[in-house]
Amino acid sequence: xxxxxxxxxxxxxxxxxxxxxxxxxxxxxxxxxxxxxxxxxxxxxxxxxxxxxxxxxxxxxxxxxxxxxxxxxxxxxxxxxxxxxxxxxxxxxxxxxxxxxxxxxxxxxxxxxxxxxxxxxxxxxxxxxxxxxxxxxxxxxxxxxxxxxxxxxxxxxxxxxxxxxxxxxxxxxxxx
Amino acid sequence: xxxxxxxxxxxxxxxxxxxxxxxxxxxxxxxxxxxxxxxxxxxxxxxxxxxxxxxxxxxxxxxxxxxxxxxxxxxxxxxxx
Numbered sequence: 001x002x003x004x005x006x007x008x009x010x011x012x013x014x015x016x017x018x019x020x021x022x023x024x025x026x027x028x029x030x031x032x033x034x035x036x037x038x039x040x041x042x043x044x045x046x047x048x049x050x051x052x053x054x055x056x057x058x059x060x061x062x063x064x065x066x067x068x069x070x071x072x073x074x075x076x077x078x079x080x081x082x083x084x085x086x087x088x089x090x091x092x093x094x095x096x097x098x099x100x101x102x103x104x105x106x107x108x109x110x111x112x113x114x115x116x117x118x119x120x121x122x123x124x125x126x127x128x129x130x131x132x133x134x135x136x137x138x139x140x141x142x143x144x145x146x147x148x149x150x151x152x153x154x155x156x157x158x159x160x161x162x163x164x165x166x167x168x169x170x171x172x173x174x175x176x
Numbered sequence: 177x178x179x180x181x182x183x184x185x186x187x188x189x190x191x192x193x194x195x196x197x198x199x200x201x202x203x204x205x206x207x208x209x210x211x212x213x214x215x216x217x218x219x220x221x222x223x224x225x226x227x228x229x230x231x232x233x234x235x236x237x238x239x240x241x242x243x244x245x246x247x248x249x250x251x252x253x254x255x256x257x
Contacts, residue, residue, distance in 0.1 A: 159213035
């Protein structure tokens with residue numbers, strides 16, 4: 001039971017919102033709880049859903065890496081809702097639960113992670129743990145592995161998903 | 177939500193409902209979450225407003241001096257601690 005009750009699906013009639021919910025259900029992140037809650041603020045709901053889906057499942061950074069980062073952030077945010085969800089697209093591309101756990105807890109010592117993956121995971125790790133560590137030298141290192149467009153994609157993804165995870169945590173949400 | 181999310185509990189939402197509709201609470205919560213994430217990201221990029229409060233165009237060095245690296249809200253929090 002969330003502090004704000006989700007709208008029943010039957011009460012959502014906007015065709016684009018229905019399509020976005022279907023797209024999210026196909027991906028697996030978010031399930032229908034997040035859109036049914038944000039649908040209470042109807043003007044906000046569609047841009048939030050579009051940004052959530054686009055930043056996660058599209059772009060030029062490996063979706064499996066972004067899925068690992070998303071779970072890392074959700075666990076850090078202590079958000080039970082987003083922590084429990086998994087992207088079917090990432091799973092179909094070969095991302096396993098063991099790999100997600102390794103990415104969350106032991107990527108520094110795990111030699112199967114490339115340097116580029118480690119820097120992306122550090123970016124997410126440090127953003128809300130100690131943002132002062134993400135300085136000019138940190139960005140210079142990121143630029144060795146990623147284009148500026150990819151760094152902006154990663155940074156915006158990290159910022160937006162962490163924000164929505166903190167929001168869902170505040171609502172006491174768990175998976176529907 | 178930003179500094180002590182455990183305080184945002186059922187009683188907190190009951191209090192919010194005395195002042196805001198559920199639609200407004202969702203709007204506020206999503207807005208706060210969005211800003212919580214993005215301001216940290218923007219902070220890491222070290223960019224500052226292009227204009228002073230009186231409308232003068234500033235260089236980034238001038239703007240950093242004027243606005244400072246820490247947002248005013250967090251400066252107040254630091255001062256209170």
